[in-house]
Amino acid sequence: MxxxxxxxxxxxxxxxxxxxxxxxxxxxxxxxxxxxxxxxxxxxxxxxxxxxxxxxxxxxxxxxxxxxxxxxxxxxxxxxxxxxxxxxxxxxxxxxxxxxxxxxxxxxxxxxxxxxxxxxxxxxxxxxxxxxxxxxxxxxxxxxxxxxxxxxxxxxxxxxxxxxxxxxxxxxxxxxxxxxxxxxxxRKSLIQTNRKEALKTFDFSGERKTLLILGGSGGARSINEAMQKHIDTLHNDLGLQIIWQCGKRYYDKLRRDIDGQDYDRLRLKDFINDMAKAYSAADLVISRAGALSCSELALTGKPSVLVPSPNVAGDHQTKNARSMVESGAAKLVPDNELKKRLADVVDEIIHNEQQLKKMSQSASDLARxxxxxxxxxxxxxxxxxxxxxxx
The missing domain is CATH 3.40.50.2000 (Glycogen Phosphorylase B;)
Incomplete structure (x- = not known):
């Protein structure tokens, strides 16, 4: 050749x-x-x-x-x-x-x-x-x-x-x-975890809904800022269990900012090593729309709110997200709107069992x-x- x-x-x-x-x-x-x-x-x-x-x-x-x-x-x-x-x-x-x-x-x-x-x-x-x-x-x-x-x-x-x-x-x-x-x-390991065991790992209850926030391996500043603004609503008003992967460069400051607050169902993580358990525990995922994230959401059949990064070549994350949205697997929130809309979007989806089931099936249909x-x-x-x- x-x-x-x-x-x-x-x-x-x-x-x-x-x-x-x-x-x-x-x-x-x-x-x-x-x-x-x-x-x-x-x-x-x-x-x-x-x-x-x-x-x-x-x-x-x-x-x-x-x-x-x-x-x-x-x-x-x-x-x-x-x-x-x-x-x-x-x-x-x-x-x-x-x-x-x-x-x-x-x-x-x-x-x-x-x-x-x-x-x-x-x-x-x-x-x-x-x-x-x-x-x-x-x-x-x-x-x-x-x-x-x-x-x-x-x-x-x-x-x-x-x-x-x-x-x-x-x-x-x-x-x-x-x-x-x-x-x-x-990774095949992403779908080899029992939900009950996953919830136990995070000391969570099966009676509450779990929200997983992912900012990519390095974290995402805009997602973190939106979470800080809406954490009271998500945790206290909506009664959610929250796994928040914020990124190593943001972790120390965020930990200091929330220290002393009564967020007993919040698990703040700089990085999540066992993503299989995080996905398994989650009912809804907020994530960037990187190609790997979209593929993993499809593989695990997880409903998602996708927030494309505006700082990528060719705006490819928006294209990735739209393919998920058009199939019914996700909702898209522009990066500059997340700080205003985060809690409302989560509230619209996470307690709607019929919508969660439909989005989950649509995500699974996209899996390769x-x-x-x-x-x-x-x-x-x-x-x-x-x-x-x-x-």
């Missing part, structure tokens, strides 16, 4: 691991949970599909992947890279140095690990790794989570063997013959639970084809 010109960095030497029975997969993903969790789901599916699969992640030490990947049971190594800031900042002076360094590090990692394939799930870390892989003649597969692809995956797309997308809108940014719409890979397995199957087939393996 690869021309001799594409192999101008010729170091993919030695015996092919796939030919010897071991499939070696290098996965590059970093920055946010939207990139990292789908990557872990793909790794899990690869491991389930082939017992002789060796997987190595590439990330950065200063982002969530460094801890999250290890906790999921996979090895991870790092390169030194970050994004180029659009506004003028002194940090941009380091960008050329980081870029060169990351390319050298990526080359060293690939030479040492000798992967049969590289999988890019997005984030700045995927750029150098994916680019070096294609120059070495190693097949590259891309998993794009959003309706509007990130810069890294758009740049890598033309040299990829396969591009796996989750939204129809993303198809137009990649070569048509290489693109396959499969949905976003999600086999996305990770489909991607793993194509990756394994490609490795076998490249190495001329017959079963």
């Amino acid at each position: 690869h021309s001799a010109a594409a192999k101008n960095i010729s170091s993919h030497d030695g015996p092919d691991s796939a030919a010897m029975g071991t499939l070696k997969v290098l996965i590059a993903a970093g920055g946010t949970g939207g990139h990292v969790y789908p990557a872990i789901a793909i790794a899990d599916a690869l491991r389930d599909s082939s017992t002789n699969t060796e997987i190595l992640f590439v990330g950065t030490k200063n982002h969530m992947e460094w801890q999250t990947v290890s906790k999921a049971g996979y090895n991870i190594t790092s390169i030194w890279i970050s994004g180029f800031h659009r506004r003028l900042t002194i940090k941009n002076l380091l960008f050329p140095v980081k870029l060169v360094s990351s390319l050298v590090q990526s080359l060293a990692i690939i030479k040492k690990f000798k992967p049969d394939i590289v999988v890019s799930c997005g984030g700045y870390v995927a750029g150098p790794v994916g680019w070096i892989a294609t120059k070495m003649g190693i097949p590259l597969a891309i998993q794009e989570q959003n309706s509007f692809p990130g810069v890294t995956n758009r740049l890598l797309g033309k040299n990829a063997e396969f591009v796996f997308t989750a939204f129809d809108d993303a198809q137009k940014y990649f070569p048509e013959d290489k693109t396959k719409m499969v949905g976003n890979p999600t 639970p086999n996305a990770a397995k489909e991607i793993a199957t194509v990756i394994i087939e490609l490795i076998h084809k490249e190495n001329k393996i017959t079963d």
Whole structure:
């Protein structure tokens, strides 16, 4: 599949691991949970599909992947890279140095690990790794989570063997013959939790409704501000149980602000490690409309109020949210209206059993639970084809 010109960095030497029975997969993903969790789901599916699969992640030490990947049971190594800031900042002076360094590090990692394939799930870390892989003649597969692809995956797309997308809108940014719409890979563990046990984990009652607030892995300031304004109404007037994931950078201040208040049914969290139990306990979810969040809401069948971030490329979160709204799975509240409308929107939905049931079914109808397995199957087939393996 690869021309001799594409192999101008010729170091993919030695015996092919796939030919010897071991499939070696290098996965590059970093920055946010939207990139990292789908990557872990793909790794899990690869491991389930082939017992002789060796997987190595590439990330950065200063982002969530460094801890999250290890906790999921996979090895991870790092390169030194970050994004180029659009506004003028002194940090941009380091960008050329980081870029060169990351390319050298990526080359060293690939030479040492000798992967049969590289999988890019997005984030700045995927750029150098994916680019070096294609120059070495190693097949590259891309998993794009959003309706509007990130810069890294758009740049890598033309040299990829396969591009796996989750939204129809993303198809137009990649070569048509290489693109396959499969949905976003999600963690199987999200649906393996009993509701009664989940409620017990948070010391909640089955007699009250539970509201789950998610701001993404880093938290969302506007959602936090709206929650602060409406917490009395939600907790006291509506009598809700509340799990509020606010983000590590907001946690200390919020904890101080609510300290001494009588919110006995509030669980303020900087980060939620066991999302399966959080989803299972929830009757209604307030969330950003990132691609992974939408996919997880569909997989878990959770009614939601989606608040698209206004600070994302191509306004892709609004597009994600509208697809959920049009199906009847969610309500959309613009970011600049949430502070005014939060309590009213929750009140309209959370005690309406018929509406909750209808939204839950609509969310479940959107789920693509086999996305990770489909991607793993194509990756394994490609490795076998490249190495001329017959079963």
